[in-house]
Amino acid sequence: MPHGGAADYAASMSFSPRARVHLQNIVANWRTIASLVSQSEAGAVVKANAYGHGVAPVARALHAAGCKTFFVAYVDEGVELRNAIGAEATILAFNGAEPGDADLIRTHQITPVLNALPAIREWLKLSDTPSYAVHVDTGMNRLGVRMEDVPELEDLTASGPPVHVMSHLVDSDDRSRAINAEQLARFKDAASHFPHAHTSFANTGGCFMGQDYGFDIVRPGIGLYGGGPPLPDGIELKPGMTLEAPILTVQSVQPGETVGYGATYTFDTPRTLATVALGYGDGFLRAAGNKGIASLGGIVCPIVGRVSMDLITIDVTQAADLAMPGAFAQFIGAEILLEEQARRAGTVGYELVTGLGHRVRRIYD
Template identity: 35%
Template sequence: MPDKPSPTLRLAIDKDALAHNWRALDRMSGAANAGAAVKADCYGLGVDSCVPVLRDAGAKQFFVAHWSEVEAVARHVPAASISVLHGTVKPDDATFARATGVIPIINSLHQAQVWLEAGGGPCHLMVDTGINRLGLSMHEVGDPLIGHLEIDVLMSHLACADEDSAMNGEQLAAFRAIIPTVRHKSVSFANSAGIALGSDYHFDLTRPGLSLYGGIPRAELEGEIRQVAMPQAAIIQTRRLAAGDRVGYNATFTASSAMPVGVVSLGYADGFLRSWAGGHLLHGNAALPILGKVSMDMIVVDLSQAPDLREGDWVDVPYFLPDAAQQTSLGQYELLTILGSRLKAR
């Protein structure tokens, strides 16, 4: 087979920034150790690119959501360091966990029963303190099934850590009341934003995710967290518009005068959604405004500030997450996890 043509999309990962972010979050966790949430293919940035960096930076516990995510992570770290947030819903989940040494997070009495019937072993226990997603209800903590579990980490999850909400303190108080009633080895409560809430929320283990990959959910993290994801796209055609020419679907942009434009290999199939309309790409310090609507596979940009750009040249997508979130009205989590597979193709 001949060599594949060069891609017209690429995603640069700043591995030094990723390692820096873990170390910063570990330091901010005080006496607690920082783990690493690596679910959703490391929030869209790639397990093979990110997990070795996090491991080498010092992370020792890794969290995924689905059992299907285990295999990719286990290529880089011991299976016993991987925990699965969705727990033992089915008997084959428990069978897989026992065979591999991966740690299930038990979220309900049903999951506890499945795990114990499979033979049990080390597990974590999630207790719901108010977010009403996964987790054992607080009134179920005293059930005899829970007393039979071999719980390593007792955990809960904050609902409003990215806000100055009274609910943070309410959940903390509820969790503190539960801790003495459950036999366990260590305690975990804080995600990225929870780390920034302070030492009361840190306990023994923190579970940063978003901020590892450049997200800044609270002001206290500003200056601590560096940008990790840097998408780039190639110009695949240049042209010159005349006054009155229109651009894209529904002709939402009309040129008021002659102008150079570029067609860029990037669209909503790559996670660059139509909410970017009205924004810009970058070439060095030059802003390249987006003209008209975002299409599935391409956008058109104004090259007036960079008229020397040619077909095959690369332009940058401004992906500093707080700014991109403000521009698009998308969440920082969404901006990472929607990045399409073509950006990561090799």
């Protein structure tokens, strides 16, 4: 039975938006992506609260399924993750650490990814130097030791080499771009200077490019949650969450009337509207006004007017028999795919899910 009926109204007990987080789907996506690079270990990127899905439940589900290596951005995220999943996993923090973090790093067994020669020099001055990883910049020009500095890096770390060497693809969204192969060649060169280190290069899009990009460990992120670049032929990912919002009111409007702040949408025919409890105060993008869509029972209902802080109005004319106060409209899920909604708002799935705030109740199944 599709969501959106009277039973949903009775069960909701609250006129607030909710995200049904599908842990089994996330695990299934992890396994699907892993199958594309089967000679590599499949890690999981769970930074930014597991891309808005909830780091503790997501990481526990992945760990129970066999995932042993996790990636976060900040040391504090690593501490939270360690407390959630226990000692039997490797955790790497992309944004590195300062020497003052060393005790925290040791206590919680976090591997910081160091991104510049000065940071590495300072880290190596520590007594009982904690294990660390190194990011090599193969073309992103964002973080990492530059390629021309790799020989110096090798000399600097000779007595205390990194346990992990990684880089990051510039445009794995477009698998046809020559820069992918150029970066691959650079990373192979850089990694050859550290033969005993684990190597990692592929994000979700990199995994879609096959085993050549896999190295020792792959780092799928957005793909775990059902988003990311176009899928390879024959591959299907499932939604990591279903974002739903309850209808508060239903009303009819006539030609010439407008809706919402700024009167940005004028009706030219009689329409039925539903106002739902979701807005940019919940992290749903204001840019989706007059562009985004919702679904009631699989029927597409356009967003009309601006997205306001707490409310969105949708045109439910084609789904009028399903539109009633308390029924839930879907904004992300099997009926409204994450990247399709993001595209309509002029952004990417990453921003849409990571921005969802605490007012959106997470329900785990």
